[in-house]
Amino acid sequence: xxxxxxxxxxxxxxxxxxxxxxxxxxxxxxxxxxxxxxxxxxxxxxxxxxxxxxxxxxxxxxxxxxxxxxxxxxxxxxxxxxxxxxxxxxxxxxxxxxxxxxxxxxxxxxxxxxxxxxxxxxxxxxxxxxxxxxxxxxxxxxxxxxxxxxxxxxxxxxxxxxxxxxxxxxxxxxxxxxxxxxxxxxxxxxxxxxxxxxxxxxxxxxxxxxxxxxxxxxxxxxxxxxxxxxxxxxxxxxxxxxxxxxxxxxxxxxxxxxxxxxxxxxxxxxxxxxxxxxxxxxxxxxxxxxxxxxxxxxxxxxxxxxxxxxxxxxxxxxxxxxxxxxxxxxxxxxxxxxxxxxxxxxxxxxxxxxxxxxxxxxxxxxxxxxxxxxxxxxxxxxxxxxxxxxxxxxxxxxxxxxxxxxxxxx
Amino acid sequence: xxxxxxxxxxxxxxxxxxxxxxxxxxxxxxxxxxxxxxxxxxxxxxxxxxxxxxxxxxxxxxxxxxxxxxxxxxxxxxxxxxxxxxxxxxxxxxxxxxxxxxxxxxxxxxxxxxxxxxxxxxxxxxxxxxxxxxxxxxxxxxxxxxxxxxxxxxxxxxxxxxxxxxxxxxxxxxxxxxxxxxxxxxxxxxxxxxxxxxxxxxxxxxxxxxxxxxxxxxxxxxxxxxxxxxxxxxxxxxxxxxxxxxxxxxxxxxxxxxxxxxxxxxxxxxxxxxxxxxxxxxxxxxxxxxxxxxxxxxxxxxxxxxxxxxxxxxxxxxxxxxxxxxxxxxxxxxxxxxxxxxxxxxxxxxxxxxxxxxxxxxxxxxxxxxxxxxxxxxxxxxxxxxxxxxxxxxxxxxxxxxxxx
Numbered sequence: 001x002x003x004x005x006x007x008x009x010x011x012x013x014x015x016x017x018x019x020x021x022x023x024x025x026x027x028x029x030x031x032x033x034x035x036x037x038x039x040x041x042x043x044x045x046x047x048x049x050x051x052x053x054x055x056x057x058x059x060x061x062x063x064x065x066x067x068x069x070x071x072x073x074x075x076x077x078x079x080x081x082x083x084x085x086x087x088x089x090x091x092x093x094x095x096x097x098x099x100x101x102x103x104x105x106x107x108x109x110x111x112x113x114x115x116x117x118x119x120x121x122x123x124x125x126x127x128x129x130x131x132x133x134x135x136x137x138x139x140x141x142x143x144x145x146x147x148x149x150x151x152x153x154x155x156x157x158x159x160x161x162x163x164x165x166x167x168x169x170x171x172x173x174x175x176x177x178x179x180x181x182x183x184x185x186x187x188x189x190x191x192x193x194x195x196x197x198x199x200x201x202x203x204x205x206x207x208x209x210x211x212x213x214x215x216x217x218x219x220x221x222x223x224x225x226x227x228x229x230x231x232x233x234x235x236x237x238x239x240x241x242x243x244x245x246x247x248x249x250x251x252x253x254x255x256x257x258x259x260x261x262x263x264x265x266x267x268x269x270x271x272x273x274x275x276x277x278x279x280x281x282x283x284x285x286x287x288x289x290x291x292x293x294x295x296x297x298x299x300x301x302x303x304x305x306x307x308x309x310x311x312x313x314x315x316x317x318x319x320x321x322x323x324x325x326x327x328x329x330x331x332x333x334x335x336x337x338x339x340x341x342x343x344x345x346x347x348x349x350x351x352x353x354x355x356x357x358x359x360x361x362x363x364x365x366x367x368x369x370x371x372x373x374x375x376x377x378x379x380x381x382x383x384x385x386x387x388x389x390x391x392x393x394x395x396x397x398x399x400x401x402x403x404x405x406x407x408x409x410x
Numbered sequence: 411x412x413x414x415x416x417x418x419x420x421x422x423x424x425x426x427x428x429x430x431x432x433x434x435x436x437x438x439x440x441x442x443x444x445x446x447x448x449x450x451x452x453x454x455x456x457x458x459x460x461x462x463x464x465x466x467x468x469x470x471x472x473x474x475x476x477x478x479x480x481x482x483x484x485x486x487x488x489x490x491x492x493x494x495x496x497x498x499x500x501x502x503x504x505x506x507x508x509x510x511x512x513x514x515x516x517x518x519x520x521x522x523x524x525x526x527x528x529x530x531x532x533x534x535x536x537x538x539x540x541x542x543x544x545x546x547x548x549x550x551x552x553x554x555x556x557x558x559x560x561x562x563x564x565x566x567x568x569x570x571x572x573x574x575x576x577x578x579x580x581x582x583x584x585x586x587x588x589x590x591x592x593x594x595x596x597x598x599x600x601x602x603x604x605x606x607x608x609x610x611x612x613x614x615x616x617x618x619x620x621x622x623x624x625x626x627x628x629x630x631x632x633x634x635x636x637x638x639x640x641x642x643x644x645x646x647x648x649x650x651x652x653x654x655x656x657x658x659x660x661x662x663x664x665x666x667x668x669x670x671x672x673x674x675x676x677x678x679x680x681x682x683x684x685x686x687x688x689x690x691x692x693x694x695x696x697x698x699x700x701x702x703x704x705x706x707x708x709x710x711x712x713x714x715x716x717x718x719x720x721x722x723x724x725x726x727x728x729x730x731x732x733x734x735x736x737x738x739x740x741x742x743x744x745x746x747x748x749x750x751x752x753x754x755x756x757x758x759x760x761x762x763x764x765x766x767x768x769x770x771x772x773x774x775x776x777x778x779x780x781x782x783x784x785x786x787x788x789x790x791x792x793x794x795x796x797x798x799x800x801x802x803x804x805x806x807x808x809x810x811x812x813x814x815x
């Protein structure tokens with residue numbers, strides 16, 4: 001396993017990261033563009049989702065069809081998503097076509113056609129996506145949970161809101177692109193088979209003429225963690241619970257990850273055992289760590305039929321609170337093995353490694369090596385987890401339910 | 411990559427592809443059984459039984475099983491379809507052997523009544539969960555409508571009624587008839603020692619009594635029926651279309667997979683340009699499911715309720731045009747490029763390779779190296795697509811849709 005990380009910065013501040021993987025024939029890359037859901041003006045919620053689609057509708061003098069044909073011709077698997085701070089454009093393909101793909105992406109980012117007729121299609125698709133969320137209560141629960149957990153605008157839904165999407169114009173989106181596609185904050189990460197020297201000289205050629213812009217600051221509003229319910233005439237009550245914890249920058253980060261692992265990683269974890277195995281309350285139940293740069297939380301989802309909703313909620317909250325009472329050596333050992341093992345297995349995927357490198361750099365200003373992460377996990381002890389839990393008690397919860405019945409939150 | 415095969419005296423096949431460069435290793439047990447092998451009375455048993463395997467064997471409790479997998483740092487799971495039940499795990503190479511030993515024990519489950527009754531609640535919750543996922547629900551209903559009385563129309567989850575009525579005795583009987591050595595394949599992929607893994611599996615499975623399990627295979631082209639249901643909690647229209655195509659065993663399955671990509675890939679396909687790019691539908695995809703002796707194209711389209719008929723008009727026009735006009739060479743080449751790069755990316759991870767390796771053995775009783783798969787895709791010609799469309803036209807199709815009241 002390689003442990004090298006390639007890093008290069010262009011004069012204008014754009015960051016280029018590389019994780020070489022000698023055993024693969026593919027390459028994956030990831031662009032983090034600082035134009036996520038929380039950075040757009042208050043009346044433009046959903047604009048990043050529209051932009052994500054619009055910039056692919058022609059670029060660099062090519063029509064939408066020509067551009068798509070070229071991307072498809074490279075056998076490229078593309079993904080784009082909107083996060084709190086970023087629009088994330090990712091792609092995976094055979095390594096031979098990497099440089100050609102990067103050239104096309106440079107046009108998509110720097111020279112999109114932004115045709116006004118095409119804008120209406122992008123906006124319409126965003127509206128469709130928003131309305132189809134009504135038919136997906138599980139997904140909706142998790143989006144609402146983040147919206148109510150993180151201080152506004154940090155937790156904004158990437159799908160936006162109907163009123164803003166309906167009022168959104170091509171001009172407004174062009175303005176957002178021009179203000180937010182700030183080259184000095186763009187992070188590009190590649191993983192797999194590549195030649196860093198040729199990649200950097202190509203990126204230099206493509207991106208170096210861009211000038212850095214002023215960095216935007218966000219001032220999140222205060223948020224109180226309370227209970228929200230949405231009535232939905234479905235088969236299950238969808239429960240979302242989130243409690244604050246430390247961010248990756250904290251010295252306690254790995255203690256938090258071990259705590260989450262004991263609660264919910266693997267089928268011997270406490271929540272799975274108590275909710276599903278011992279009581280048969282749910283099929284889908286689990287908690288995971290989620291972080292922004294400013295704030296982090298442990299989010300939990302459970303779906304259950306209405307008569308079991310209260311008990312499911314109570315059991316989960318009890319397990320969160322009980323963790324500070326103590327944990328066993330066996331639990332700690334299993335949590336460490338699980339975290340290390342999934343780290344190594346994820347490292348086999350070019351896509352996962354490119355995304356992790358970009359996110360590490362954004363969060364920490366560096367890319368952690370696999371060895372560094374393993375060593376940090378190894379250092380965790382029962383005492384360190386308990387000390388972390390004492391200083392970061394699980395006592396405040398943001399709770400969401402969508403379904404035919406409400407619960408009484410604690 | 412090196413292929414290895416060993417057949418135990420009781421007919422259980424062990425197949426393996428060794429990749430010494432891999433960081434992990436994956437092991438799976440592929441059982442050739444699923445909803446199509448059930449009677450109406452015990453519908454849902456294959457899937458319920460999959461859950462019961464994790465409840466342990468005679469000397470292992472459910473908690474022991476969970477703890478053992480987590481002790482190994484394993485990523486593990488199982489899934490049940492109309493015709494397969496697959497159990498799999500990925501671990502670091504040194505943990506593979508213990509994981510395989512554990513699976514061997516689980517393949518002879520205790521099916522204790524207490525566990526059976528508790529897990530019934532979980533299965534009923536799973537059925538409820540999928541009721542709240544209309545994209546799943548519409549496919550499930552469309553499959554039942556398409557296959558009619560053919561066994562492939564049976565629900566994998568079963569109904570609330572069939573699951574509630576099922577007894578542990580019926581499950582044990584089903585287990586005895588389906589989890590026979592000739593009906594199970596043990597597959598291994600990644601970085602490991604073949605002799606050592608064989609010893610583990612042999613020690614765990616050699617005493618399984620030989621018994622022959624088979625499956626009745628009848629080709630069925632589908633009913634081509636149409637049905638729409640209204641649900642008060644829905645906002646969008648969800649449409650599923652099915653039409654017949656070749657089986658997994660048919661050489662033309664590569665052409666069928668490429669044709670589905672040309673029509674319904676999520677970018678650059680005919681559906682994409684005419685439905686998604688124009689914002690008539692939010693999602694429009696097609697894929698080919700080549701099965702044991704039968705096959706079907708599935709299309710799924712999600713759109714605003716008021717766009718329902720417009721979408722169907724466009725889809726029918728696309729299907730009709732494919733009968734009249736030849737697919738272009740660049741269209742086919744793009745589809746090939748996409749499929750070829752997916753193969754490369756998927757097979758770089760032992761868990762991805764395991765699934766391909768296992769299914770090729772289950773359906774074809776043969777090993778296909780990746781290079782062979784790549785060659786078969788490259789060889790598909792425009793004439794192959796024309797011939798396929800002539801033999802399996804996309805119309806008439808079965809259509810099931812869900813929408814708001």
